[in-house]
């Protein structure tokens with residue numbers, strides 16, 4: 142007979158042996174103080190054998206968060222919070238079911254209109270997360286297009302890979318951001334065959350940006366549709382926060398733009414923006430949209446407020462870019478191995494999973510700085526890193542403290558200072 146518990150334990154032991162076991166920090170964010178927060182130690186699960194550090198023998202400590210995807214601090218914005226409170230008092234807590242059962246809330250309609258406008262598309266559709274938006278849309282589109290081939294960037298997010306796989310369609314993987322390779326692969330298929338190119342704008346682990354216009358050129362040449370994940374760009378790029386495609390003036394060349402309300406917009410939920418008919422197909426056929434409870438009015442109201450604000454305010458975007466540029470410069474001057482990045486993401490190479498984990502442990506124990514270690518399979522082995530995300534709310538002083546702390550940790554662990 143199978144010893145089920147032994148199988149599970151062995152799987153976890155293997156992770157631990159490789160230094161890849163995930164411990165979640167228990168953090169208490171408090172309105173008005175971000176990026177400062179309370180840290181209540183690591184791990185809410187019982188992990189025998191793992192050192193669970195808790196400052197002051199179990200007391201919580203004040204720390205600074207340096208790895209949040211609430212990139213612009215909108216999750217703390219009083220405008221967003223007030224809108225959510227109003228929606229809660231006005232409409233109650235939940236959505237009451239799926240859109241099919243409980244109907245489209247007036248907030249769903251307003252938010253979808255706002256999103257369609259943000260991306261210059263006819264229509265938009267909400268999902269409960271960006272992950273579900275990718276999974277549901279890609280699996281449905283590639284299944285509905287007869288004999289479709291999907292061309293997928295090698296570094297695409299897990300949710301896109303899952304959607305493509307679940308469509309059952311043939312898949313070809315092109316080298317990351319390699320337009321010539323994409324062209325080569327597409328040339329192997331007849332022009333009449335339906336094709337879909339799936340890629341991201343900002344790749345959030347390296348901070349590099351796709352050559353969107355060139356990818357569209359190749360897609361046009363071979364008669365392909367384009368699907369762009371702008372999760373790490375919406376709110377942050379383009380004159381209205383429409384993403385890198387807006388910044389580059391190519392939104393109209395993208396068939397489907399996918400985004401999240403959970404990162405720069407500060408709440409949660411995912412969406413696509415595209416033509417009316419395409420959105421109608423996903424609405425009508427995607428199980429990941431149909432068979433799950435819709436976003437509640439509170440979340441929609443928060444997202445709506447955040448999007449409307451960032452459409453007409455450039456301050457947050459400018460400050461975020463200024464902070465990112467300053468931090469990259471400061472790290473370089475300190476001799477720390479900041480990886481090349483053309484976006485707001487600041488990756489710092491460690492190159493070893495154990496050192497990476499030890500570095501983040503030291504950062505919080507000695508310096509009250511919270512950064513999460515990024516290990517395989519999120520990034521390739523040997524490129525383990527810290528991923529820093531400066532926001533408009535990180536001060537000059539906090540940046541200087543971060544750099545000093547990193548210098549100390551690099552010295553203590555004798556991490557190679559390769560640039």
Ligand SMILES: *Cc1c(COP(=O)(O)O)cnc(C)c1O
Pocket residue numbers: 270271272273275298300341345370372373401402403410411
């Ligand atoms: C985070 C992420 C998603 C998923 O978005 P959620 O709203 O967090 O589910 C999708 N694509 C990329 C590239 C992401 O990094």
